[in-house]
Amino acid sequence: MTDPYMTGTAGQDEAGATRQSEEERRRERRLAAVAGAERVLARTGVHRTVGRRLADLLEAAPGxxxxxxxxxxxxxxxxxxxxxxxxxxxxxxxxxxxxxxxxxxxxxxxxxxxxxxxxxxxxxxxxxxxxxxxxxxxxxxxxxxxxxxxxxxxxxxxxxxxxxxxxxxxxxxxxxxxxxxxxxxxxxxxxxxxxxxxxxxxxxxxxxxxxxxxxxxxxxxxxxxxxxxxxxxxxxxxxxxxxxxxxxxxxxxxxxxxxxxxxxxxxxxxxxxxxxxxxxxxxxELPRLPEYVRHARVVATALREGFAEARVPWARVHPEEPHTHEFQVWLPYDADVLMDTALRQAEETGTYLFGGYWARGGPGLAYTEVSVRSEGLQWSAGDVRAAVAGFVERLP
The missing domain is CATH 3.40.640.10 (Type I PLP-dependent aspartate aminotransferase-like (Major domain))
Known part of the structure; x- marks a missing residue:
């Protein structure tokens, strides 16, 4: 696929640069939301500062x-x-x-x-x-x-x-x-x-x-x-x-x-x-992966139940029972709407349910990837359903 930001007229280049700038701002906002959230399902190295990553490595390395x-x-x-x-x-x-x-x-x-x-x-x-x-x-x-x-x-x-x-x-x-x-x-x-x-x-x-x-x-x-x-x-x-x-x-x-x-x-x-x-x-991490996989199945079930209770049409968790500790969630909304909703929930409540990007999967349809790691083990099924309810309340 040709990169739309690398071709076109001067006007198109300017528009492309604007879109890039918007995406960069959203990315920085997302990273800040993950870093500042009290509750997330996963927080990987990309969400930490250089100092934190080095400190974590020095702490674990002697072992x-x-x-x-x-x-x-x-x-x-x-x-x-x-x-x-x-x-x-x-x-x-x-x-x-x-x-x-x-x-x-x-x-x-x-x-x-x-x-x-x-x-x-x-x-x-x-x-x-x-x-x-x-x-x-x-x-x-x-x-x-x-x-x-x-x-x-x-x-x-x-x-x-x-x-x-x-x-x-x-x-x-x-x-x-x-x-x-x-x-x-x-x-x-x-x-x-x-x-x-x-x-x-x-x-x-x-x-x-x-x-x-x-x-x-x-x-x-x-x-x-x-x-x-x-x-x-x-x-x-x-x-x-x-x-x-x-x-x-x-x-x-x-x-x-x-x-x-x-x-x-x-x-x-x-x-x-x-x-x-x-x-x-x-x-x-390797010894904990089976635990992450098991809990991902708990989270996936609670997500399905939460969207059903909120009566969101055509909400899907794929696979229904995750094969690993990572899976997809599909919702019938525009990707930008879902991203903004997830960010607002994180900024307003400290709970960041969907910390990944939302991608367009078709007209009026988008999906995100959910990963469950050590932070997610603290979430009960009830916590997940409550977070879904808060997320849906903020949808337009």
């Missing part, structure tokens, strides 16, 4: 790493220790740290393309590389995305078997974020993997949020990751780290990936703050 160790240089020491920790958790031979998930997945998939002799990557139309990376696969890595389906669910085994053209790699995003953080059943996932194998393709998991999938599947991280030939995981999406990612898989693949990481500009001189925050996330 996860020996701070008297020398700092890292080009990926050794603490970074290598983090890589070993990830490989052990995922049950793989090795893992390599990357500064971004976009880089990690491009490297993984181009390595598989060289090995299979096929640069086509079968994926979902809503997969992250298709919707959020400015066509990086094709523009940077020479890969060719092939869409398996656009349905709001993971591809089925039948769709993979019946895909009309050959492909070298099947990429599955677990969970599929833009469809509502949805996951398949375990049998559906294993069937999809088997269908790819039948077509002599390798399987790569976009597991940016793989950490939060164990309650849904009822399997360990190693069992889930073991279905794929390679897996990418993020350190900030579920674990609230500063950033960074890891690519895990066979030792030979990971060693080749390190070479391409250097070529892509990912050989960073020192990364100990990011690596340390990832270790903190693995120690502190």
């Amino acid at each position: 996860v790493y020996d701070l008297d160790q020398p700092v890292d240089v080009y990926g050794n020491r603490i970074v290598a220790d983090l890589e070993q920790r990830v490989a052990a958790l995922l049950g793989t031979e090795a893992a390599a740290f990357f500064p971004t998930g976009t880089m990690a997945q491009q490297v993984a998939l181009r390595c598989w393309a060289d090995r299979t002799g096929n640069r086509a990557v079968a994926l979902h139309a809503l997969a992250h590389p298709e919707t959020h990376e400015r066509h990086a696969f094709s523009q940077v890595s020479g890969l060719r995305p092939v869409r398996v389906t656009s349905e709001p669910r993971l591809p089925t085994a039948a769709e993979i078997r019946d895909l009309a053209e050959p492909f070298g790699t099947l990429m599955l995003e677990l969970p599929l974020r833009d469809a509502g953080y949805v996951l398949p059943a375990w049998e559906e996932l294993t069937g999809a993997v088997e269908a790819a194998r039948e077509r002599d393709a390798v399987v790569h998991f976009d597991g940016a949020r793989l950490w939060e999938t164990t309650p849904h599947f009822g399997r360990s991280l190693a069992e889930i990751a073991g279905l794929a030939d390679s897996v990418y995981v993020s350190f900030y999406k579920s674990l609230d780290g500063f950033g960074g990612a890891a690519l895990a898989g066979p030792g030979t693949l990971v060693e080749e990936a390190r070479t391409w990481r250097h070529r892509y500009g990912g050989m960073v001189f020192q990364q100990f703050p990011t690596a340390l925050s990832a270790l903190v996330g693995l120690a502190r």
